[in-house]
Amino acid sequence: MNIVVSGGAGFIGSTLVDRLMASGHSVTVIDNLSGGDQSFLAHHRDSPRFRLVVEDVRRTGQLIAAMGPEIDLVFHLAANADIARGVEDPTLDFEHSIVATFSMLQAMRHHGIKKIFYTSGSGVYGDRGLTYFAESSGPLEPVSMYGASKLGAEGLVSAFAHLYDMQAWILRPANIIGPRATHGVVFDFMRRLKKDPTQLRILGDGKQSKAYLHVDDVIDAFLLVQRKAKGQINFFNLSSTSFITVNGIADLVIQGMGLSKVKRTHTAGKIGWKGDVPVIRLRNTRIAKLGWRAKYTSAAAVKATIAALLKDPRLDRLAAQ
């Protein structure tokens, strides 16, 4: 297939590109490199099936020029990835998630491209503690601009699918970690401990409890859902059934980095930042029915991420800054 991956130079996007390339597809990555990293794609540079277009998805004209009616499927992953920054500047998520998605849909409509896979997120649900959210849960009350923008983008994907006869897959994943992570709690802890191995500041009380998915499990889910779900609009939660707290992650990071006597401090309050959802649970029976299981527990995903990042020169570079 001819496949476009927006945000394809990012953590999740580039991992998806690896799998698509390995399956023999032709892949066009569209990425403004704001959060992504060209080095994640360096090994594809010489393939005639691979193309990198450095462009901002919000610029519809340029997007139309970069795409064409031969595209079979768009994985639309481009988004603001830094949830916490969205509090100080709500335009970040608004521009890079809502406006960018509208632009992508307009470009698809222009060329008559019919299939879109959209990575939404658990942030659409809001904050209801230990309540298990199903795909049919409502009302959706996002508490962050990240969640609000994912919800807005979902609506746009749904409307375009109905109005212009597209087919859509909308996934709402839990936290995703793994090699190439560019942000998030594991990455942040390691970066800070590289800089100062004697202390670790933890945002919130550390009891925040969530499911962490290994990116390899996530890409399995993407490809499975896209292949098997036949509805016009297909919503899927994506979560493992195991959870880990932020304090638990701190333990694993400190242990994985071979440190001891790290002084831990916690910031006030239960949440890491305004808009953080301290406890979130997603029902994943729908995707389980398609045959998907997480190969990594949350703890195993954290450990694998630590092991991969320990070998990653990016962390040393960031810690040296």
Add this chain to the structure above:
Amino acid sequence: MNIVVSGGAGFIGSTLVDRLMASGHSVTVIDNLSGGDQSFLAHHRDSPRFRLVVEDVRRTGQLIAAMGPEIDLVFHLAANADIARGVEDPTLDFEHSIVATFSMLQAMRHHGIKKIFYTSGSGVYGDRGLTYFAESSGPLEPVSMYGASKLGAEGLVSAFAHLYDMQAWILRPANIIGPRATHGVVFDFMRRLKKDPTQLRILGDGKQSKAYLHVDDVIDAFLLVQRKAKGQINFFNLSSTSFITVNGIADLVIQGMGLSKVKRTHTAGKIGWKGDVPVIRLRNTRIAKLGWRAKYTSAAAVKATIAALLKDPRLDRLAAQ
């Protein structure tokens, strides 16, 4: 109270302004007059409690200049009102519902304004025939840009409320009609029959069945909900328990205009236009618990609208065009 009504020169907005002015509030209307009509507000022009700012809500800087920290409550009604046109040009709803709502929220945040009442719509739910949607129904699968934009705006309102300690009331009303209607099936039928009283073209098979609310009932609901619902974010459906078909409306219009022997034609298909939801049902038990009841049945609301529009010179002007 000091109250802002965006879209306050429109059909619903100006009716709300009448009620707020009658209760002694100070009212600032912000309206770009694209869909509204200054004449709806002419009788307030000399009141020291009334101010009309002709401005587009998308222009955040101008909005900030027009508002101030003394504002107690914003009724945010400004939106693209023409659902069908949103199919040809999806930017209409995107700009005037999503971008405009983001702009309004940014202006509120700038001034520390804490209360927003947002008129969403039944369009957020999508198309599921006779299924009764509750406020907790999901997943939300809008089939029009109108519905998608309302959903996106709901998400933004929710996120801003949580991030910046605002309180929000989000109403999802059924079809609203009454004096000053500027579009919609009753208005369109009357306009076309004024032009040519011998025939009436009906979009779709005419069996579309929906609840129609009289605007006076709707304003009752707005004020009741805003006063009584104490949550941080308060979602409410708004619908009557009676319904009428498009063919039924045609009967009432033809009868109300004193016509006979009108030749009716139907366009192909069940729906009036792409994005139309032919049958929609909203559960309204939540708002009923607050004590709201529709005084008008759907048929009575249609009849009252016909009677009012028969006396309205706007229709003659439009028919003469």
